[in-house]
Amino acid sequence: xxxxxxxxxxxxxxxxxxxxxxxxxxxxxxxxxxxxxxxxxxxxxxxxxxxxxxxxxxxxxxxxxxxxxxxxxxxxxxxxxxxxxxxxxxxxxxxxxxxxxxxxxxxxxxxxxxxxxxxxxxxxxxxxxxxxxxxxxxxxxxxxxxxxxxxxxxxxxxxxxxxxxxxxxxxxxxxxxxxxxxxxxxxxxxxxxxxxxxx
Numbered sequence: 603x604x605x606x607x608x609x610x611x612x613x614x615x616x617x618x619x620x621x622x623x624x625x626x627x628x629x630x631x632x633x634x635x636x637x638x639x640x641x642x643x644x645x646x647x648x649x650x651x652x653x654x655x656x657x658x659x660x661x662x663x664x665x666x667x668x669x670x671x672x673x674x675x676x677x678x679x680x681x682x683x684x685x686x687x688x689x690x691x692x693x694x695x696x697x698x699x700x701x702x703x704x705x706x707x708x709x710x711x712x713x714x715x716x717x718x719x720x721x722x723x724x725x726x727x728x729x730x731x732x733x734x735x736x737x738x739x740x741x742x743x744x745x746x747x748x749x750x751x752x753x754x755x756x757x758x759x760x761x762x763x764x765x766x767x768x769x770x771x772x773x774x775x776x777x778x779x780x781x782x783x784x785x786x787x788x789x790x791x792x793x794x795x796x797x798x799x800x801x
Contacts, residue, residue, distance in 0.1 A: 606772070606777050607773075607777065609769050609772075609773040610734060610770070610773050610779075613734065613737070614734070614737075615734055615737035616653065616654045616658060617737075618737030618738060618740060618741050619649050619712075619715055620646065620649050620650050620654055622711070622740070622741040622744050622745075623646060623708075623711075624646065625741070626711075626744070627642050627645075627646070629754070629759065633705050633707070633708070636705065637705070641702055641704075645702060645704065645708075648695065648698055649699075652691045652694060652698070653688075653691065653692065653695065656691050657688045660687050661675070661684050664683060669683060670683070670684070675733075676779070677730075678726055678729070678730040681726050681730075681733070682723070682726060685719065685726060686723060688719055689720055689723060692712065692715060692716040692719055693716060696709065696716065699712060707747075707800060710747070710799050710800045711744045711747070711748075711796060711800060714740065714744065714795050714796030714797070714798065714800055715740050715744075715795075715796060717796075717798075718740050718791060718792050718795035719736075721791050721795055722736055722791065725787070725791070729784070730784055731784055731787055731788045731791065732771075732780045732784050732785050732787070732789075735767070735771060735780075735784075735786075735789040735792060736788045736791055738770050738792065739767065739788065739790065739791065739792025739793035740792035740795065741763060741792075741796075742760065742764065742767065742792075742793050743792060743793035743796030743800070745763060746760065746797050747796060747797045747799075747800025747801050750800075750801060751800060767789060771785045771789070
């Protein structure tokens with residue numbers, strides 16, 4: 603079980619927005635060339651703060667206060683409050699990034715990620731859904747959308763991401779964290795939300 607745990611940790615949903623933006627900034631597109639390096643670093647740092655650090659600290663705080671039993675959020679009920687707070691962080695992130703005057707497509711990616719989080723929150727009221735697959739699905743949706751919107755050839759990145767998505771889905775099944783339906787649903791919610799917003 604070491605490999606599935608490693609994959610689940612490395613590609614944790616909290617890391618996906620930062621990884622996705624790193625991919626965008628390192629792609630050969632006008633986005634990379636038109637944004638000064640210092641603005642790129644500020645953008646990445648801001649994304650890290652609001653989509654990774656703050657949500658992680660929030661989960662640790664909720665666990666310490668006894669509001670959740672596990673930092674891994676293994677049950678549907680435990681996920682509800684962290685999901686709701688994470689949505690708030692995404693909205694705040696959007697307004698922070700608006701001050702940087704980035705290309706409009708990047709704001710659409712953030713809004714798409716926010717929509718995916720809202721969808722996860724709503725679905726989680728009744729059914730458990732794979733946050734890992736929402737994360738990788740959202741990244742694929744972002745790259746697909748940017749590729750289509752800016753007519754860029756990002757096929758090599760997409761192939762790599764689909765392979766990673768397969769590894770993540772396999773790992774979550776091996777760890778018995780989700781059913782196949784929850785895996786597929788998470789992927790399509792993530793990809794569909796971001797792709798719809800970007801397109």
